[in-house]
Amino acid sequence: MAKEIWVYAQKDADVVKELLAKSQEIAKVIGEYKVCAVALGDDLKDAKNLGDLGAEKVYAVEHTSLKEYRCDLYAKAIEKLVQKYQPEYFFFGATAIGSELAPTVVALVKTGLAAHCIDLRYGKDRLNCMVPAFGGKVISEIYIPNARPVMASVRPGILQTEEAAKYEAELVCEDTSFLNDETSTEEFLGFEENQKDTNNIEDADVVVSAGRGITSDASWNALTQLADKVDGAIAWSRSFIDTGRVKDESSMIGTSGKSVKPKLLVNAGVSGAAQYVCGIARAKKVISINKDPKAPIFAYSDYGVVGDAEKILTAVAAKL
Numbered sequence: 001m002a003k004e005i006w007v008y009a010q011k012d013a014d015v016v017k018e019l020l021a022k023s024q025e026i027a028k029v030i031g032e033y034k035v036c037a038v039a040l041g042d043d044l045k046d047a048k049n050l051g052d053l054g055a056e057k058v059y060a061v062e063h064t065s066l067k068e069y070r071c072d073l074y075a076k077a078i079e080k081l082v083q084k085y086q087p088e089y090f091f092f093g094a095t096a097i098g099s100e101l102a103p104t105v106v107a108l109v110k111t112g113l114a115a116h117c118i119d120l121r122y123g124k125d126r127l128n129c130m131v132p133a134f135g136g137k138v139i140s141e142i143y144i145p146n147a148r149p150v151m152a153s154v155r156p157g158i159l160q161t162e163e164a165a166k167y168e169a170e171l172v173c174e175d176t177s178f179l180n181d182e183t184s185t186e187e188f189l190g191f192e193e194n195q196k197d198t199n200n201i202e203d204a205d206v207v208v209s210a211g212r213g214i215t216s217d218a219s220w221n222a223l224t225q226l227a228d229k230v231d232g233a234i235a236w237s238r239s240f241i242d243t244g245r246v247k248d249e250s251s252m253i254g255t256s257g258k259s260v261k262p263k264l265l266v267n268a269g270v271s272g273a274a275q276y277v278c279g280i281a282r283a284k285k286v287i288s289i290n291k292d293p294k295a296p297i298f299a300y301s302d303y304g305v306v307g308d309a310e311k312i313l314t315a316v317a318a319k320l
């Protein structure tokens, strides 16, 4: 078993940086472990740059058949790598790709996976993978006692880590000739770019978030007006979707939504359920408006305003 912590370096995914930083933290605690990145593709000349994000070593698996992501080929390539080097830990971002690839690799190498973790903590000689359970009411600690590598997928944008140390990464180029004989059951049809998100809550400096307490047209108008005045993105809780004012989960905060990290977050009419607050842990300043002085959201806020959201939002927007 190699004393290595691997991170799947999904192309252009910010979560890779977060996972490498977290892996460095874990390596510091257990000692003598190397943090490594695993890159797949048809052109990996820049793979060494993963050292800038914290990888000491980069395993580069380069082959024309890996140009576009196809789960079966990627999983087979990773399986070979795992069998050869036998890392002890292997982390993936729980992105759309990671959420498919990680369990597929797990099935091939016959190990265990803690999926959709919100944190990884090393303590008492084992790695605990923190996963919300029972609808987020408890955070369970999952550990994998015997099977190796210990694999985990971690939600993007949720790990709280220090800046990773940079390395002049050692590049290990793998022999991928076995892929010449592999065929994929998946056919690549084309690539459609995401439409530009004009309300990107994950990267916004200011986020104004609506909960079920935003009930009237007037309160929703006041909230959107406030967001407009402070150039903020508009987010919402799951229950706010039930009001019918927004149509989907695209800007929903929480365990099954997105994590935000603005300089300022304003919650209006949000109660502060566990599934919601886990998505706001990285917000710098939090102001919450709620008519109930006992609302749990106040425990996660720097400033609390007890009162009717419509009145307060309207007054603040007018002042601005």
Ligand SMILES: Cc1cc2nc3c(=O)[nH]c(=O)nc-3n(C[C@H](O)[C@H](O)[C@H](O)COP(=O)(O)OP(=O)(O)OC[C@H]3O[C@@H](n4cnc5c(N)ncnc54)[C@H](O)[C@@H]3O)c2cc1C
Binding pocket: 134, 135, 136, 210, 211, 212, 213, 214, 236, 237, 238, 239, 240, 252, 253, 254, 255, 256, 257, 268, 269, 270, 271, 272, 273, 274, 275, 276, 289, 290, 291, 292, 295, 307, 308, 309, 310
């Ligand atoms: C598996 C699972 C996953 C989930 N994932 C998510 C998730 O990702 N994100 C998420 O948000 N939820 C999620 N939920 C739902 C979550 O448990 C809560 O139900 C939800 O977050 C509550 O949203 P809310 O705070 O807007 O509504 P409520 O809990 O109904 O709170 C409304 C608040 O508004 C206040 N209020 C009412 N009127 C006014 C007024 N006029 N002025 C000021 N305040 C007012 C009330 O006092 C109350 O505190 C999940 C649940 C499950 C079971």
